Amino acid sequence: MSVTLSQVAELAGVSSATVSRVLNANYPVATETRARVLHAVQTLNYELNAHARALTTASSDMVGVVVHDVSDPYFSEIIRGVQQVADEAGRLIMICNSLRDASRELAYVRVLRRQRADAVILVGGAIGDEAYEEKLTSHMQGLEASNSRLIVCGRSRAGTASVNAQHAAGAEALTRRLLDLGHRRLAFIAGPAHVGTSRNRFRGFKRALATAGITPEPTLMAQGDFSRDGGYEAARRLLRGGERFTALVGSNDLMAIGAMTALRESGLEIPGDVSVVGFDDIPVARDVTPALTTVRVPMRLMGARAMELALQSDGRSRAAINLRTEIVERESMGAPGS
């Protein structure tokens, strides 16, 4: 159906080897011959077949990136970083959404193995149990056996090259900051329980409370799905619960922003009645009113670093890069009752 190399060769009156050489520019071809070939390529509107090419060269110039959800700014920012480095290196990236489903994620990894991706980058917290981790290990070995590799980004994993940020430490520092301001009744909106990032941030929160000698109250804990609407609903549940709190910690910015809207709808002032803080520092965090205090995760940088690891041809490096997070104080946080 498609035009093939040999059709081009025939039209140009040369062998297919010559056409291949013109197209790849890796072998001397006489100027006049080259011109004739290029003309034939034009005439037939020919385009190389990447599959046939990959079959002989055993490489695809493609890196697979599996994220939880491209429409979540956390991930789209990471993707930006990945892509920038990929572009510079002339690599294509193939982006897949797992929607936080472990089996879908594994399915995508399989497909990427089949496509002989030069590397696979798994972005976002781990989302499965031990069986899932085992399968991942098997895929990793399979990738490495074909001279490819697996990188994780936004999570850490034993024996796997990784780029991560300090989720627990960041949450702990931010919570401590709230405690220092005098807050004692802190609400928390956790992310999905099966997501590693979510658990780590919660851990940091609890650690700060423990250090301050405060026992986290179950009635002040809610859970969302890391989406804006999830945060909104979680906040409404907290409010309906009737418990008072002077600060609310969202385990990501998206949920914190949804929660702010819910609080405002209940007539609460931010930060006067309730301080609200988030996590990630997605771009829009500056634009909500009051601007959101949060923990900055260097998302683009994480993506860039992950891609750099993916491109390392030396192969077997198991670098575990851990990037610092940093508190960004904006107007949504204040002393209680201020």
Added chain:
Amino acid sequence: MSVTLSQVAELAGVSSATVSRVLNANYPVATETRARVLHAVQTLNYELNAHARALTTASSDMVGVVVHDVSDPYFSEIIRGVQQVADEAGRLIMICNSLRDASRELAYVRVLRRQRADAVILVGGAIGDEAYEEKLTSHMQGLEASNSRLIVCGRSRAGTASVNAQHAAGAEALTRRLLDLGHRRLAFIAGPAHVGTSRNRFRGFKRALATAGITPEPTLMAQGDFSRDGGYEAARRLLRGGERFTALVGSNDLMAIGAMTALRESGLEIPGDVSVVGFDDIPVARDVTPALTTVRVPMRLMGARAMELALQSDGRSRAAINLRTEIVERESMGAPGS
């Protein structure tokens, strides 16, 4: 380097044809044989080579999606729609960022042709001149010659299957609404001049003014790059210009939101001093304060429709779907001086 079919075959003591049949489950294979094969597959951690497969079957189960920028919510929402339909149909999607650069977009289309994508969906306004359109036409013909196809989404194009929204009409209706409220001095923040969507929205704005007998003043026009920061800077330029205006129309929500922050920093009240409206209705439009009045573009639906067109195997359909937009009134808009 990788494990191959015949290695599996050898280990299982069968021919490679049999292994292929077990893996594709499209031909009767004795239960006992199948078990032996599957066991060998497990043992060797074998994964099919998609390239070799694509070479014989001449299809890739993959659809390419080229967007301007995944980190722009407009695009990531469209992608969500695309992916949902793709998932249901068992297709993989490969997402590429053109970053609004015509030559990069064309380069990605080429790569997708090489990969023998089942279809290529070009998302976002056109971003090039006639030479660009010509090249696109050539690619479209090339795709169709290989039984694939080109779909555009978020723009319209002669002779090409498309899914679009009413950019000009939406902008016109929204502007008319502002005029009806009594606004007479309207500022406008345009998007990049080389982006079709941007021009269309501007056209709608000017049409509404013209109908009301108002001449658009150049000093009230600014331009940004469709990003939040671009909107912020554009608004600052307008304010520095010293011209007064009671309403500001952003040609997308992201810029309108950036502009709101700039206005607020100048001590202006929204909508008291200035009404602000945007375009798209990205999810966060509800969460800024005041919530942003905007024109809702059915982004997910657009993506879904585009993918449906992509999957139509009958091929040569040139459907031009045009989806309605709708004004969503929120708190950022009011009568002047209210």
Added chain:
DNA sequence: TCACCAGTAGAAAGCGCTTGCTGCTTGAGG
């Protein structure tokens, strides 16, 4: 004038799969 080399082009052997066709076993029916 001749041997040689630089510069080009072609022949052909795969790369790892799929699949049409052939062919071997069996068990059932005659």
Added chain:
DNA sequence: CCTCAAGCAGCAAGCGCTTTCTACTGGTGA
């Protein structure tokens, strides 16, 4: 007991490229 069909498995021919090796040409230096 033979025939025949059903059920399985294997052979081998590609799919469209890349690349090694071979081969031809004309100029060059001896």
